Amino acid sequence: MLKAILFDLDNTLILFDEARFYQEYFRRIERRFADLMPANIFRKRLISATHALLQNNGKMINSEYFMSAFTEQSTDRRDRLWNRFLHFYETEYDKIKVNVRLPDDLHETFDEIGQTGLKLVLASNPIFPLNVQMKRLAWASLDHFHFDLVTHIENMSFCKPRIEYYLEICRKIDEPTQGCLMVGNDPINDMIAARAGLKTYLTDDSKDSLRVTLDVSEDLLKDQILHIPEPDFKGPLSDVRLVVQRYG
Template sequence: MIRAVLFDMDDTLLRLNLTAFIARYVAGASSILARAARTTTMSLGAAYVRGFLAMDDQDRTDSLTNEQVFNQVIYDQTGIPLDDPVIHDLMDYYESEIVPGFSGGLVAARPVEGAREAIGAVHDAGLICALATNPTFSLACDRARMGWAGVSEDDFALVSTFSNSTRSKPSAQYYQEFANALGVRLEECLMVGNDATRDFARPECGLRTAYVGHARPKKAVWHGSMEKLSHVLPDLLARLNEESA
């Protein structure tokens, strides 16, 4: 029985040039931290790349949150303690007040057609609706991108961030932690995402995925556009529940 629908964000609810967004985000963050710590933006940029790679490492065995891993890499590479209250407040201001203005230009952020309606269909069905975006950013960054997608935290029972996750997609551990936080089993969740790799848990753990990207992965329980999914979601949920029964 499906009890929760988990949505990916980037290119699922939100159309954007993710590479351009990350580049713009890192450039701004590096500039701010370089001035505060009297170091070079180049060294900060390289440290950010290493931090993202460390969070994304699928062979990790630690029990740290992604944020703790990221902060440790930045500290090891630059000596900057991102968890220091003053620096934390500085970065929170950057992410809350500056990053929301990054939607234009090459980033080209805009809502995906049908995304708002699909979320509405989940709520109309009385199911849990959650945002299972790859947890490599803070909640402030997730909020900025949610705003560009025309959604908000109020639409979701839970939003994954680098603060509340210890792994990143496609790790089954990430998905299990997320389901645990929602109080459901993975078998009771339907993932909706566009990435034929990251939005399918590895190893397989009972999570089913409706695919809204451009490929045709055989392991998807459904594939098509988000706009089409918004219309057929009730029928898809009924089919999955019948198959489970």
């Protein structure tokens, strides 16, 4: 019996050109750190530290692991740099222009699922703070919707596509993996949840969108992405309701 549904965010609940968005993201955040390091060095460190999160073995919160990698083990300015990241996300992130489309019947789908009593998780890759996840959720006008868990950089110790990310979620919501359904557009980052024992639903609403450049690369964790099972279900996001009606 279905107990919980995990939803990816980018190009699952909100449809947009991630590559174009991140070009503007890099331009703005590099400017915020320009007094500390050249833009090319900052971008290299930011991407490297984000990719390094794949190596987090669960002994450290992602935010701590990220900052350790970003500062290259130096603790002198770690808190000040982290606060600068937080200030950027609070004051500048909303200024990045983005053209967002929503999947068909998004709100009707969530209204119906919300009445089932199932636990709901916003399972966006936890490489950003909570306020960034919520700002992007607001693009879909779902920031008012109740989620039992929103994964972000300060409450998770793994990230996609690690299998442990999904196991950590199931522990946090106290549900068996077999009772959980992962819904997302990414055949690797999201569908690898099957390796952890979850049911999977591959959405097709975003098939024309470009993938993000900041996200973890599929070739960084080859031992885990091999032999990802075929999704249990495929289709538009709105058809998740049919799965819920059948198995909920």
